[in-house]
Amino acid sequence: MKNEEVAAKGEFSAEVAEWVEAFDEVVASGRPKAVELLEALRLRGRETGVVLPYRLSTRFRNTIPAEEELPYPGDMEIERRIKSLIRWNAMAMVHGQNKKDPGIGGHIATYASLATLLEVGYSHFFHAKYTGEEGNELPGDFIYFQGHASPGVYARAYLEGRLNDDHLKNFRHELRDKPGLSSYPHPWLMPEFWNFPTVSMGIGPLNAIYQARFMRYLENRGLIERTPRKIWAFVGDGETDEVETLGALSLGAREKLDNLIFVVNCNLQRLDGPVRGNKRIIDELEGVFTGAGWNVIKVIWGRGWDELFARDVHGLLLKRMEECVDGDFQTYKAKGGAYLRQHFFGKYPELLEMVKEYTDDELIHLQRGGHDPVKVYNAYKRAVEHRGVPSVVLAMTVKGYGMGPAESRNATHSEKKLSDEGLAAFVKRFNIPIPEEAAIEGTPYRPPQDSAEMVYMQERRRELGGYMPTRSKAPTGLKAPGLDYFSEWTAGSNGRTVSTTMGFISVLRHLLKNPEIGQRVVPIVPDEGRTFGMESVIRQVGIYAPEGQRYTPHDKEMLLFYREELDGQILEEGITEAGAMASFTAAGQAYSTYKMPMIPFYMYYSMFGFQRTGDLAWAFADARGRGFMMGGTAGRTTMLGEGLQHQDGHSHLLASTIPTCVSYDPAFMYEMVVVLQEGIRRMYEKGDDCFYYITMYNEEYAMPAMPEGAAEGILKGIYKFRAAASLSPNAGEATVQLFGSGAILNEVLRAQEILAERFQIAADVWSVTSYTELRREAIATERWNRLHPAEAERKTYIETALAGAKGPIIAASDYMKSLPDVLAPWLQSEGRCRLVTLGTDGFGRSDNRAHLRRHFEVNAASVVGATLSRLAREGKIKGKKAQAALAELGIDSEAKDPARA
Ligand SMILES: Cc1ncc(C[n+]2csc(CCOP(=O)(O)OP(=O)(O)O)c2C)c(N)n1
Numbered sequence: 074m075k076n077e078e079v080a081a082k083g084e085f086s087a088e089v090a091e092w093v094e095a096f097d098e099v100v101a102s103g104r105p106k107a108v109e110l111l112e113a114l115r116l117r118g119r120e121t122g123v124v125l126p127y128r129l130s131t132r133f134r135n136t137i138p139a140e141e142e143l144p145y146p147g148d149m150e151i152e153r154r155i156k157s158l159i160r161w162n163a164m165a166m167v168h169g170q171n172k173k174d175p176g177i178g179g180h181i182a183t184y185a186s187l188a189t190l191l192e193v194g195y196s197h198f199f200h201a202k203y204t205g206e207e208g209n210e211l212p213g214d215f216i217y218f219q220g221h222a223s224p225g226v227y228a229r230a231y232l233e234g235r236l237n238d239d240h241l242k243n244f245r246h247e248l249r250d251k252p253g254l255s256s257y258p259h260p261w262l263m264p265e266f267w268n269f270p271t272v273s274m275g276i277g278p279l280n281a282i283y284q285a286r287f288m289r290y291l292e293n294r295g296l297i298e299r300t301p302r303k304i305w306a307f308v309g310d311g312e313t314d315e316v317e318t319l320g321a322l323s324l325g326a327r328e329k330l331d332n333l334i335f336v337v338n339c340n341l342q343r344l345d346g347p348v349r350g351n352k353r354i355i356d357e358l359e360g361v362f363t364g365a366g367w368n369v370i371k372v373i374w375g376r377g378w379d380e381l382f383a384r385d386v387h388g389l390l391l392k393r394m395e396e397c398v399d400g401d402f403q404t405y406k407a408k409g410g411a412y413l414r415q416h417f418f419g420k421y422p423e424l425l426e427m428v429k430e431y432t433d434d435e436l437i438h439l440q441r442g443g444h445d446p447v448k449v450y451n452a453y454k455r456a457v458e459h460r461g462v463p464s465v466v467l468a469m470t471v472k473g474y475g476m477g478p479a480e481s482r483n484a485t486h487s488e489k490k491l492s493d494e495g496l497a498a499f500v501k502r503f504n505i506p507i508p509e510e511a512a513i514e515g516t517p518y519r520p521p522q523d524s525a526e527m528v529y530m531q532e533r534r535r536e537l538g539g540y541m542p543t544r545s546k547a548p549t550g551l552k553a554p555g556l557d558y559f560s561e562w563t564a565g566s567n568g569r570t571v572s573t574t575m576g577f578i579s580v581l582r583h584l585l586k587n588p589e590i591g592q593r594v595v596p597i598v599p600d601e602g603r604t605f606g607m608e609s610v611i612r613q614v615g616i617y618a619p620e621g622q623r624y625t626p627h628d629k630e631m632l633l634f635y636r637e638e639l640d641g642q643i644l645e646e647g648i649t650e651a652g653a654m655a656s657f658t659a660a661g662q663a664y665s666t667y668k669m670p671m672i673p674f675y676m677y678y679s680m681f682g683f684q685r686t687g688d689l690a691w692a693f694a695d696a697r698g699r700g701f702m703m704g705g706t707a708g709r710t711t712m713l714g715e716g717l718q719h720q721d722g723h724s725h726l727l728a729s730t731i732p733t734c735v736s737y738d739p740a741f742m743y744e745m746v747v748v749l750q751e752g753i754r755r756m757y758e759k760g761d762d763c764f765y766y767i768t769m770y771n772e773e774y775a776m777p778a779m780p781e782g783a784a785e786g787i788l789k790g791i792y793k794f795r796a797a798a799s800l801s802p803n804a805g806e807a808t809v810q811l812f813g814s815g816a817i818l819n820e821v822l823r824a825q826e827i828l829a830e831r832f833q834i835a836a837d838v839w840s841v842t843s844y845t846e847l848r849r850e851a852i853a854t855e856r857w858n859r860l861h862p863a864e865a866e867r868k869t870y871i872e873t874a875l876a877g878a879k880g881p882i883i884a885a886s887d888y889m890k891s892l893p894d895v896l897a898p899w900l901q902s903e904g905r906c907r908l909v910t911l912g913t914d915g916f917g918r919s920d921n922r923a924h925l926r927r928h929f930e931v932n933a934a935s936v937v938g939a940t941l942s943r944l945a946r947e948g949k950i951k952g953k954k955a956q957a958a959l960a961e962l963g964i965d966s967e968a969k970d971p972a973r974a
């Protein structure tokens with residue numbers, strides 16, 4: 074730029090213009106030199122006290138200047154054809170289905186905006202495999218797709234021949250005789266296709282970050298080879314409002330995750346309207362990602378604008394763009410070329426002049442960057458090659474691109490079908506060779522296999538290692554240790570008092586040493602390692618730290634110092650249960666994604682588990698995740714002191730809502746190791762797609778030895794722990810049954826003694842390890858009975874287990890009453906429910922266990938009181954006698970109901 078031109082801009086004085094001209098000359102001699110000069114000036118400025126205001130966003134234009142772009146390596150014309158065919162088939166699939174089955178739904182506008190961003194990836198970047206230097210095969214990339222763009226992913230798979238017409242016909246018709254396509258990415262429903270559930274917004278991006286981290290973890294631990302593979306996460310701009318999307322960005326830069334690429338599809342719209350009508354989402358995201366230390370690549374304008382920018386010597390075009398907010402950009406797209414000319418260019422006569430040779434149609438077809446393969450290619454190439462930190466591509470697109478009048482309108486998101494004319498226009502615009510009637514019917518179209526576009530498309534995928542996504546169902550192939558491996562815990566603690574948490578940590582240490590599976594164990598903890606007594610584990614296997622330990626820990630002289638290692642085995646997440654769940658997810662899927670079965674044990678405050686990150690647990694199940702969630706400091710009355718926020722009385726109910734979550738509430742260590750052994754066997758030897766939730770308490774008591782033959786009952790959910798007769802030989806047959814779970818089993822055992830000694834009532838005590846498993850078995854049996862009325866009725870396990878056990882059943886646990894109540898249908902006698910449930914409904918309090926258990930009415934006295942009260946109702950003892958006994962037991966019959974207090 075000439076000096077006088079600069080001055081003519083009116084932005085600079087003549088003196089400054091001279092400096093600018095000198096700078097331009099430096100730029101002309103080479104950009105690195107110019108960077109060096111600016112850096113030197115910045116430093117000099119700081120020394121002299123001249124500091125510029127700090128800004129995290131740059132001008133509203135592409136990060137990569139046009140002159141630095143590399144030419145496109147593919148055949149753009151053929152790729153455009155392929156993209157048009159995919160656009161059509163996605164549209165035909167959704168449209169056709171809604172015509173046949175009104176209201177079945179599906180999204181097309183999102184894929185319409187995403188097509189180029191995905192297709193450039195499919196043609197040039199997404200590796201299903203890599204080839205190593207010796208021609209050896211290396212594993213491929215992971216892709217997290219925007220969930221509701223799945224019609225486009227299916228449409229490509231259809232063109233590729235992986236899906237057929239029946240699949241397309243059965244999009245959102247999963248329950249028909251032919252194979253169906255699930256609405257969104259669900260590995261549970263399409264286990265050979267989808268890898269990562271993403272449609273609950275925010276979960277995909279969060280999981281992608283921790284996936285990238287877990288990949289490095291496996292590499293640094295030497296379990297997998299370091300390869301060039303990438304993790305691509307496609308994210309909606311509206312989706313960035315979810316805290317999960319942006320909340321973990323800093324981990325990416327901190328751990329130098331240059332294997333991670335985010336592509337944010339900035340179509341400026343979400344469901345109800347613009348993402349940032351009054352601002353620009355791209356500026357905001359640039360600031361956020363830059364601040365988090367990511368490499369940001371903005372792709373705002375397509376090639377059509379390059380020429381205008383080149384002519385924009387006065388910087389007026391950029392200025393005009395920066396005057397606009399996203400709401401304006403949407404309006405321009407929606408209203409067409411004439412409006413754009415009048416309202417955008419028309420503001421400045423120079424701009425109007427600049428476009429005087431453009432027709433209105435040409436103006437409106439000046440593309441946004443996310444629809445220009447050249448711009449997208451260059452951005453991806455930079456992202457892939459960037460080293461040291463993750464990259465984000467912020468690509469501006471149009472929601473509903475190509476959908477004619479629906480483009481850019483707020484209603485686009487819910488556009489499931491175009492009008493008949495719209496469909497006819499679509500096939501015309503995108504040159505799909507089918508008759509108009511077929512278009513109106515939403516008929517898919519696949520060109521002959523030997524057509525140029527099909528040959529090209531197959532060739533590109535061959536080159537990049539095959540089709541994507543594909544999910545591997547690799548066998549797990551681990552051998553679980555037998556129960557004898559856990560004999561230290563099945564033998565009991567010999568009177569020594571321990572908690573199940575302490576016990577579990579010792580089991581964990583033992584498992585970490587196991588020659589077969591020790592290396593596969595992944596302890597995960599969100600800053601509660603010390604709460605659970607993990608110091609010894611930290612010493613034993615170290616905390617994973619990609620930079621090792623760059624400082625001398627202050628407790629270095631201690632035996633159990635804070636040890637961080639490059640190949641440390643523990644994932645100490647810091648205070649993020651969501652992040653820890655994401656690590657758990659990456660590890661729990663590793664048997665499929667890395668063909669490397671890993672056994673995560675995620676230990677956390679049980680109150681901050683399903684309650685806080687329930688949707689991540691749901692996605693974990695959908696992803697066929699395997700592993701152990703270990704809910705520590707469990708039980709509303711066993712977790713003393715902390716009070717309302719920490720005392721968990723419902724995680725077992727929440728766990729029961731997830732179909733593949735197998736949950737247990739063990740009281741004793743032998744129960745826990747029986748469950749752990751079976752869990753490892755089922756998930757890692759047998760290959761069941763399930764995961765385990767086990768609660769751990771911090772109350773210390775003596776652990777008994779495992780009674781003979783208890784294992785089956787422990788796993789099914791119930792077994793008799795102490796019969797009345799074994800308490801006192803002349804007790805006679807029990808007339809009452811007591812159920813206890815977790816730490817509350819001890820209260821129940823004391824109640825059994827009080828009933829025998831003070832009231833001469835013989836009661837059997839049962840340990841209920843899982844109400845949820847018992848119920849699942851019972852409803853399955855009942856369903857069978859319902860569907861086979863002509864056959865002999867089958868008995869549920871709970872009924873079989875209790876056969877011959879007489880009298881009312883008093884159940885107590887540290888969880889809500891609705892947990893034992895799930896068995897009520899199978900615990901009836903003569904038209905009355907035998908079950909009396911005690912539980913911890915209501916908000917917690919800060920106090921000690923004795924007071925908490927009295928308050929929630931789950932202590933031994935309350936179990937005795939409930940028994941006597943029930944016997945009185947059954948006419949077995951006098952009501953007055955029972956009432957007096959309650960008083961003697963210290964029970965205040967007029968106390969406030971804890972469920973409402
Ligand atoms: C947690 C969650 N909340 C709400 C939704 C419903 N939903 C589906 S798509 C969508 C809008 C998405 O907007 P954006 O992220 O900008 O994606 P676009 O379709 O514009 O590409 C919403 C709210 C969801 N899927 N997940």
Ligand SMILES: [Mg+2]
Nearest residue numbers: 310311342343
């Ligand atoms: Mg959007």
